[in-house]
Amino acid sequence: MTQIVICCGSGGVGKTTTSAALALAYARAGQRVAVLTIDPARRLADSLGVGPLGNEAQRVPLDDGQLDAMMLDMKATWDRLVERFAPSEAERDRILQNRYYRFASTRLAGSHEYMAMERLLELVESGDYDIVVLDTPPSRHAVEFLKAPGRIAGLFDEGVMTWLALPKNSRGFRALERGSEVVTGVLKRLIGQGTIGEIAEFFDAMQGLWDALSERGRAVDELLRSEATRFILVTTPAPAARAEAREFRKLLEDNGMPLAGFIVNRVSPRPSTTEVGPFPACPAGFDAEAWERICEGVAAAPASASRLAESEQPALDELSALGVELWPVPDLGGDVHDLDALSAIAAHLGAVVQPEATS
Amino acid sequence: MRVERLAGRMGLLDRRVLLVTGKGGVGKTTVATSLAVEAASRGKRVLLAETQGATRVSELFGRRSAGYEVQPLGPDLYTLSITGEAAIEDYVVAQVKVRAIYKMVFRNRVMAPFMDGVPGLHDLVQLGKVMDLEREKSFGRPVWDLIVVDAPATGHGLTMLDGPSAMMDLTVAGPFHEGAKQIQQLFSDPERTGIVLVSLPEDMPVNETLELHERLGSYRDQVQACVLNEIREPPFADLSAWEAARPHLADLGEAVELTDRAVARARAQDQARGRLAALGCPLLELPLLDSRRLRAPQLEKLGRRLA
Numbered sequence: 001m002t003q004i005v006i007c008c009g010s011g012g013v014g015k016t017t018t019s020a021a022l023a024l025a026y027a028r029a030g031q032r033v034a035v036l037t038i039d040p041a042r043r044l045a046d047s048l049g050v051g052p053l054g055n056e057a058q059r060v061p062l063d064d065g066q067l068d069a070m071m072l073d074m075k076a077t078w079d080r081l082v083e084r085f086a087p088s089e090a091e092r093d094r095i096l097q098n099r100y101y102r103f104a105s106t107r108l109a110g111s112h113e114y115m116a117m118e119r120l121l122e123l124v125e126s127g128d129y130d131i132v133v134l135d136t137p138p139s140r141h142a143v144e145f146l147k148a149p150g151r152i153a154g155l156f157d158e159g160v161m162t163w164l165a166l167p168k169n170s171r172g173f174r175a176l177e178r179g180s181e182v183v184t185g186v187l188k189r190l191i192g193q194g195t196i197g198e199i200a201e202f203f204d205a206m207q208g209l210w211d212a213l214s215e216r217g218r219a220v221d222e223l224l225r226s227e228a229t230r231f232i233l234v235t236t237p238a239p240a241a242r243a244e245a246r247e248f249r250k251l252l253e254d255n256g257m258p259l260a261g262f263i264v265n266r267v268s269p270r271p272s273t274t275e276v277g278p279f280p281a282c283p284a285g286f287d288a289e290a291w292e293r294i295c296e297g298v299a300a301a302p303a304s305a306s307r308l309a310e311s312e313q314p315a316l317d318e319l320s321a322l323g324v325e326l327w328p329v330p331d332l333g334g335d336v337h338d339l340d341a342l343s344a345i346a347a348h349l350g351a352v353v354q355p356e357a358t359s
Numbered sequence: 360m361r362v363e364r365l366a367g368r369m370g371l372l373d374r375r376v377l378l379v380t381g382k383g384g385v386g387k388t389t390v391a392t393s394l395a396v397e398a399a400s401r402g403k404r405v406l407l408a409e410t411q412g413a414t415r416v417s418e419l420f421g422r423r424s425a426g427y428e429v430q431p432l433g434p435d436l437y438t439l440s441i442t443g444e445a446a447i448e449d450y451v452v453a454q455v456k457v458r459a460i461y462k463m464v465f466r467n468r469v470m471a472p473f474m475d476g477v478p479g480l481h482d483l484v485q486l487g488k489v490m491d492l493e494r495e496k497s498f499g500r501p502v503w504d505l506i507v508v509d510a511p512a513t514g515h516g517l518t519m520l521d522g523p524s525a526m527m528d529l530t531v532a533g534p535f536h537e538g539a540k541q542i543q544q545l546f547s548d549p550e551r552t553g554i555v556l557v558s559l560p561e562d563m564p565v566n567e568t569l570e571l572h573e574r575l576g577s578y579r580d581q582v583q584a585c586v587l588n589e590i591r592e593p594p595f596a597d598l599s600a601w602e603a604a605r606p607h608l609a610d611l612g613e614a615v616e617l618t619d620r621a622v623a624r625a626r627a628q629d630q631a632r633g634r635l636a637a638l639g640c641p642l643l644e645l646p647l648l649d650s651r652r653l654r655a656p657q658l659e660k661l662g663r664r665l666a
Contacts, residue, residue: 011383
C-alpha cells in the first residue's frame with residue numbers, strides 16, 4: 001500500500017524544500033517516490049534538475065532511486081474531476097462552461113487544499129508509488145490545510161444542494177426560488193440576480209457529481225486516518241513555534257490523525273568552542289590594519305554563532321517538551337539551488353525516513 | 360514619476376492606510392508593529408489591524424487579544440484582529456440592516472458554508488472593515504489618523520487586493536458591486552493608501568519580493584518602501600580580502616568555516632540590496648534581533664529606524 005507523508009507548516013519555514021529533500025531521502029532509501037509540491041517558484045524544479053513542474057509527473061534524474069516531482073494545478077485537477085465523474089457530456093460541459101465554476105476552480109478559498117487532496121488520492125490510486133510526499137499550501141496556520149477541504153466539501157453538502165438547487169431536472173434559478181424566498185431575496189439584492197442564477201446553476205450541475213465527490217471525500221478521509229499516513233509539521237526555532245505545534249498536535253488528535261513528528265528547520269549550529277587562536281602574524285602583502293580587522297571578525301565568529309544558537313534554545317526546549325519526535329535540520333547557509341544542496345538537507349532526514357532504526 | 364512626487368511631499372506615515380505584505384516568515388508583523396509604534400509616538404492616533412484572525416500583535420505587547428474588538432496597546436496605539444467571518448457579518452448587516460436576519464438567513468448550517476465559499480468575499484470584507492474604520496469619525500474628524508494593516512503573505516496578499524475586482528466581476532451590479540467599488544477606490548488611491556513590502560536579504564525572498572512587485576500591477580505605484588529585515592553585521596568591512604586571507608588562517612578550523620558563512624551572508628545582503636534597488640522605492644533596513652526579546656521597547660527602536 002502507498003504510504004503518505006504530509007508536510008504541514010506556516011509560510012516561510014522551508015516546507016517545499018523540506019518536502020523535496022524528504023522525497024529524495026526516501027528515493028535514496030530504495031522507495032518509488034512522488035513529491036507533490038505547491039510552490040509555484042521555479043527554484044524547486046531547478047534544484048531537482050527538471051523542467052517547469054506541472055500537474056503531470058516528471059522523473060528526477062537520479063543515479064540512485066526513483067523520484068517523480070509534480071506541482072499541483074488546481075484548475076486542471078478540478079477539470080479532470082469533472083470530466084471523470086460527470087454523468088454525461090452535456091452535464092460535463094454545463095459545469096465546465098459555468099462562470100461560477102471558473103471562479104470556484106481557481107479562486108475559491110480552500111479550493112487549493114481540496115484539490116491537493118484529490119490529486120493525492122489520484123496518485124495513491126495509480127499504484128505507481130511506494131511513498132507520496134505532499135507539500136501543503138502556505139498558510140498562516142498549519143492547521144488550515146486540514147480544515148479547508150471540509151469547508152469546500154460542505155459546499156457540496158446535500159443541505160446546500162437542497163436549499164439552492166433541489167429538483168434535478170429544474171433550472172437552477174427556478175429551484176432557488178423554491179428554496180427560501182427570504183434567502184434568495186436578500187442574496188439577489190446583494191449580489192445580483194444574474195450571479196445567483198449562475199451559482200444555483202453551478203450547484204445544480206454539480207449534483208450529478210455529488211455521489212462521486214462524497215465517495216472521494218470519504219476515501220481521502222479514511223486514507224488520512226489510516227496507518228498509511230504520517231503528518232509532519234515543518235517549523236523553525238522561533239518563539240511562535242510552540243503554540244503552532246501544540247495547536248497542530250491537538251487538531252490531529254481530535255481528528256484521529258497520526259502525527260509523526262516535527263522537522264525543525266534552520267537550527268543554528270552551536271560551535272564546539274568560542275576560543276579562537278592563536279592568530280598568525282600579518283602575512284606579507286597584507287595591510288596590517290585590514291589584517292587586524294579580519295582576525296577580529298574570525299575571532300568573533302564562534303561567539304556570535306553561539307549567541308544565535310543560544311537564542312533558539314528556548315524554542316527547541318519547548319518543542320521537545322511536547323513529547324513528539326523532533327528532527328532538527330541545521331542551517332546549512334545559503335539557498336538551495338541544486339541537487340547537491342538538496343542532498344545535504346536529505347542527509348539530515350535519515351531518521352525521518354527510517355524511524356524504527358533510530359528510536 | 361508620480362510616486363516620487365508623492366513621496367517627496369508625504370512621509371511614509373502620512374497616509375491613511377499602510378498595507379504591509381511580503382513572503383511568509385519575513386517579519387511582516389514586526390515591521391507593521393514598529394511602524395505603528397513610531398507613528399503613535401509622533402502623536403498620531405494609530406490602529407494596527409491584523410488580518411485572517413492573527414493575534415500576534417497583542418502577544419508582542421504581552422496582552423490577551425480582544426479579537427475583533429478594538430483594544431488599546433498604549434497611548435494613541437490600538438489594535439484589532441480582523442477575521443473573515445466577523446467581517447462578513449459586519450458587511451452583510453450593513454446591507455440588510457437587521458442583524459437577526461443575517462443570523463437567520465446566512466449563519467444557519469446550510470447557508471454558512473455557502474457564504475464562506477463566495478469567491479473573494481472573505482478577502483473583500485476584511486478590506487471592507489478597514490475601509491469602515493478609515494471612515495469612522497468623531498466630532499467631524501477621523502477617529503484614526505493611520506491604519507497599519509498586517510496583511511497576509513505574498514500570494515494571499517495579492518488575492519486580497521484582488522478581492523474588490525473579483526467581486527465586481529462576479530456581481531456586475533447591486534450593493535455588493537457598489538461596496539466593492541468603494542473599497543477598490545480607497546485601496547487604489549495613492550494619496551490615502553501606501554504599501555510596504557518586507558523582505559529578507561536572501562535569494563528566494565528577494566525573488567519573491569521582485570515578483571510580488573511585478574504582480575501588484577496597478578497597485579505598484581503605491582509601494583512606499585521595501586524593508587529588508589534581519590540584516591546582520593558583516594564580520595569585517597572589506598569582504599573582498601577574505602579569499603586571500605583565508606589560507607593563512609586555515610589552522611583555526613571551525614572559526615574559519617563560520618566566517619565563510621558570515622562572509623557569504625554579507626555578500627548575499629549586498630546582492631539583495633542591489634537587486635531591490637531596482638524597485639525604485641526607498642530601501643529600509645532592520646537588524647536581526649533576538650526574537651525572544653522582541654517587546655515594546657525594541658519595537659520602538661525599530662520604528663525609529665524605519666521612519
